[in-house]
Amino acid sequence: MAPLSSDLTPTVLPTDPHSHAGSSPVRVQHLALALTVDFDQHTLAGTATWHLANPGAAADFVLDTRDLTIEAVEALDATGLATTTDFILGSPDAILGQALRVTLMPATTAVRIRYRTAPQAAALQWLKAEQTAGTEPFLFTQSQAILARTWLPCQDSPGIRFTYEATVRVPAHLLALMSAENPQKLSPTGEYHFRMAQPIPAYLMALAVGDLAFAPLSGRTGIYAEPATLPVATHEFVDLENMVVAAEQLYGPYRWERYDLLVLPPSFPFGGMENPRLTFVTPTILAGDRSLTSLVAHELAHSWSGNLVTNATWNDFWLNEGFTVYFERRIMEHLYGREYADMLQVLGRAALHHTIEEIGAASPDTHLHLALAGRDPDEGLTEIAYEKGCALLLTLESLIGRPRLDTFIKEYFARFSFQAMDTATFLHYLRAELLDKEPGLEAKLNLAAWVDGPGLPPNAPTPTSDRFAKVDQALANLEAGTAPTALRTATTEWSSHEWVHFLHRLSPTLTAEQLAALDAAFHFTTSGNAEILAAWFPHTLRAGYAAADEAVKKFLHHVGRRKFVVPLYQALLATPDGPARAHAIYTEARRNYHSVTTGTLDALLATRAERH
Known part of the structure; x- marks a missing residue:
């Protein structure tokens, strides 16, 4: 693989309109988190210690918060000496929350924030026992798109990555899990320690606490679920290791060590969430015949498209989901045959047409590259990003063939691993690596109509089954x-x-x-x-x-x-x-x-x- 030319490296990313911290010159590098989970008060309380990548870049440090009580802030020097420092919470915004501005001292290398979440924190779902499959309460988080700031003061932009470690204290009879290295059995003290060595954006921070048990499926895959659900889930996801192998054969090695699933209670708002190392999934895919496991293939595919190479802002969300849907269906085809994958393509295209009809065929919200400034980024989480993005890749596949497209995608994931990607940089890369090498190819693809045009371009192949x-x-x-x-x-x-x-x-x-x-x-x-x-x-x-x-x-x-x-x-x-x-x-x-x-x-x- 040829070295990547400097003009293709996405070092200058667009400002994130959904983060107060997006334009802050001081960036986070590593998080040390210590939290206590209180089921009675429905709160998390503790400290977040942020180690800074470039502390001397500015006189203050900006984080995103929403509905957090900030109790104290300390500046730490390289020896760990802590000094109370000034901070200011900005005016609240209904979508973005409040900017937390922390005054830095010349010797500051880290900032420690003592805080508490609100009982109504938007990312946190507190479930009573009767809302679960068992007899104990349950807590889970959903940080995407910009809800991490409701349970963690953070630079809540998908373009900003950090590693983390955490200590979490929970009732002794419950198990705690995170998007990190996880325990497989109860701690008698209720204290759990976590480590995530690969850098991730804040929206992939995840926590779950409940009456959970674990069943291994292979040396690197397994299932967490409430005890009553675990046998059914283990049967449903027996092909999990085969999915990982199929994905690796397509687009390179799995870079996150383990791949486990957590089956959540049915109140989980999505089909799945691709939290690194621990995908959260809904129990609504436990059909008994393994016929709905394409959702797991989708979340697994995010281990490459999204988690490994991440959209720089939520305007670029299609770079996560379009590739993931295409990848998901290639995994399912590998496991269950072309006829099976064809059904998924037809269902997906039908969902896309329905969405275009609902939004309006001329709406700019049917563009792949979105303009979501001033709006909740959840408004961009539609079938446009998923299915129109996939349809673009299917169109490219029809023009250049699968082998060339597979080589392109595999190298794309390898070159930009653990980096953020915006639409402009991706288009530059696509042209340099594929389109410009074949005169007329970009015109045949009709690239501009896909990215910045409404509806579904007429050159999209029609899937059949x-x-x-x-x-x-x-x-x-x-x-x-x-x-x-x-x-x-x-x-x-x-x-x-x-x-x-x-x-x-x-x-x-x-x-x-x-x-x-x-x-x-x-x-x-x-x-x-x-x-x-x-x-x-x-x-x-x-x-x-x-x-x-x-x-x-x-x-x-x-x-x-x-x-x-x-x-x-x-x-x-x-x-x-x-x-x-x-x-x-x-x-x-x-x-x-x-x-x-x-x-x-x-x-x-x-x-x-x-x-x-």
């Missing part, structure tokens, strides 16, 4: 008058993906009586598969199929994954008596949701209430 073609035939037979029971033989081997495709293509004009016949044949309402339920319930709500109403309510009380609950509340609100039902359910269920989910639903239900 032979397995879905058989589903479409079954749907045609159904519409032609075939009884649902007559389709049982043809559907016995269908995976979750085929059923989701079936339900998404099902006519929206079916009556409650017709849905009852389908339910009698295929038992959708009583399915244990969350993807199937989430695709089925909008039909039942639209048609007024009352037999599913209690199951809808139970699902919304039990599951907090935003991907599922937001569309279901939207479907409920669209029915004649829906607003009243939606508000009644949400009033009871809201406490089961993470702030990431309630932030969306509060706005959705308030808006609909105003309209009525």
Whole structure:
């Protein structure tokens, strides 16, 4: 591999509009964290000691905070001598929180901050025992996109990396885990020590505390889960080591030592979160047939695209997710065949079209490179970054072939390991390494339309699926008058993906009586598969199929994954008596949701209430 020319090294990154610290000349290098977890008060309290990379670069040091109580700040010199120093908390901003400005002394090499989190800290989800699968309370964090600052004073920008060590004290009967080297059994004292030797951005800081057990899957992979969930999870993720091997064969060695999964309670707002060494996953992917494990392949792929090479700002989020979706489906193809991966591509493209329709085909929010300044970066966490980003790589693959694209991606990860990447630098690199070497290739790719243009460019390859073609035939037979029971033989081997495709293509004009016949044949309402339920319930709500109403309510009380609950509340609100039902359910269920989910639903239900 040729040396990287200096003009391609992303040393001058764009200012992060979502961080007070993004433009600070003094940068963090290493964190020593000491926290006590208080389940009674719903707080974390302790100290964060930041060792500075370039302490003499300015007279003060800027961190991001939100809803933190800063009790004291000390400046430390190279010998560890601590001196109380001045600090100022800036004016609060609803999105960005408050800047913490610490006065530095000439000999300062580190800054120690004693602080306490608020009970309502947005990153922290405190669960009562009845909200878990067991008999003990549970705590987990969700730091992405800019919520790390609600539980840790930090430079909360994806372009700023640091290593860390931590001591965490919890009730002695509970296990603590972090995005770091982790214990595999209980500490009798409730004190745990963690170390992360690879530098990470703040959004990948993670903590979980609960009644957890561990089961190894291989020498470097394993599962953490509540004891009642662990056997099912171990069965579901038996292919985890094979996934890691497949990923390494594609794009180079896994650089994070271990790859473990933590199965969280169902209030977790996402499918998964790629915290280094310890991916957090939702129990809604425990389908029993391993048919939803592409989500784990996605989070594993982030160990390269995102964790290893990270978007510099949230405007560049597609550089994380577009590569990750493409990589995820290559892993699944390697493990389960091309036909399987084709189904994922078709489902993904359908989700992209739905998102473009929802946002508006001409909206700048359908560009890959976003402009999110002044807005919550969560607004950019849509299918555009994921599926349009993947479609760009599929288009490039169709033009240059897989071998050349694989070589490009593998070298990209190797060259920029543990660095941040912005869109402009990536485009420069892409041109230098691929596009400029073949006259006319950039025009064929239509690169500008992908990155800075709206919607889906017309040169995107259209994914197809032979397995879905058989589903479409079954749907045609159904519409032609075939009884649902007559389709049982043809559907016995269908995976979750085929059923989701079936339900998404099902006519929206079916009556409650017709849905009852389908339910009698295929038992959708009583399915244990969350993807199937989430695709089925909008039909039942639209048609007024009352037999599913209690199951809808139970699902919304039990599951907090935003991907599922937001569309279901939207479907409920669209029915004649829906607003009243939606508000009644949400009033009871809201406490089961993470702030990431309630932030969306509060706005959705308030808006609909105003309209009525």
